[in-house]
Amino acid sequence: MNYPYLLFDLDNTILDFDQSKAHALATTCAHFGIPLGPREKDLYTTINTACWAAYERGEMDQPTLRYARFERFLSALNWHSSPAREVADFFLHELGQTRFEVNGAVDMLERLKPDFRMALVTNGLKDVQRSRLHATGLGRFFEEIIISEEINVAKPQHEFFAHTHRLLGHPPKSELLIIGDSLSSDIRGGHDFGIATCWYNPQRKALPPTHQPTFDIQHIREVEWIARQR
Numbered sequence: 001m002n003y004p005y006l007l008f009d010l011d012n013t014i015l016d017f018d019q020s021k022a023h024a025l026a027t028t029c030a031h032f033g034i035p036l037g038p039r040e041k042d043l044y045t046t047i048n049t050a051c052w053a054a055y056e057r058g059e060m061d062q063p064t065l066r067y068a069r070f071e072r073f074l075s076a077l078n079w080h081s082s083p084a085r086e087v088a089d090f091f092l093h094e095l096g097q098t099r100f101e102v103n104g105a106v107d108m109l110e111r112l113k114p115d116f117r118m119a120l121v122t123n124g125l126k127d128v129q130r131s132r133l134h135a136t137g138l139g140r141f142f143e144e145i146i147i148s149e150e151i152n153v154a155k156p157q158h159e160f161f162a163h164t165h166r167l168l169g170h171p172p173k174s175e176l177l178i179i180g181d182s183l184s185s186d187i188r189g190g191h192d193f194g195i196a197t198c199w200y201n202p203q204r205k206a207l208p209p210t211h212q213p214t215f216d217i218q219h220i221r222e223v224e225w226i227a228r229q230r
């Protein structure tokens, strides 16, 4: 097979994080009575995206990220009736319970499991990711699970990939393939580390000018064909 080692991103690659997040946000706002219409949803998305980008650049640490999103969101809404920390904790708990999968991803992992060595590589909060892996039973597919908060370094940073490579026993880099939806963390990080990259790009966005992925796929099931080709 072409790539005996497969590194999978979790959010929006195996689990449908957008759907999970929307669900958790709606449940959280309903619980606290916080208004949530299209404008508020867009606002949260903008704030959340900016916080994660700062985290990936190493400018914000995970404990800050955990609460900063809701502090900024509630303050932008002028909402002072609920403490941001309480809202953030409620949201993260709800998020940990969600189990929406990217269509076809789990069946594919089932088929790949006997023939490949697979690791899960995710930038995320450890309690959320661990509880989602537990709730979905996805942990069984992976011999290594690397969560950025647990090792204090995130994709795309070199040390994240070096750590993963070490855990897998230093196989030749040409045998590794990372699969993920994020150009800034998965594809850029894999590219800079010198391994093949597969961009899960269901919306057919334009290829980036730099850090081009080795493969560009529209359906997650295409990973199997890429991984098995000789």
Ligand SMILES: [Mg+2]
Residues within 6 Å of the ligand: 009, 010, 011, 012, 013, 180, 181, 182
């Ligand atoms: Mg992702």
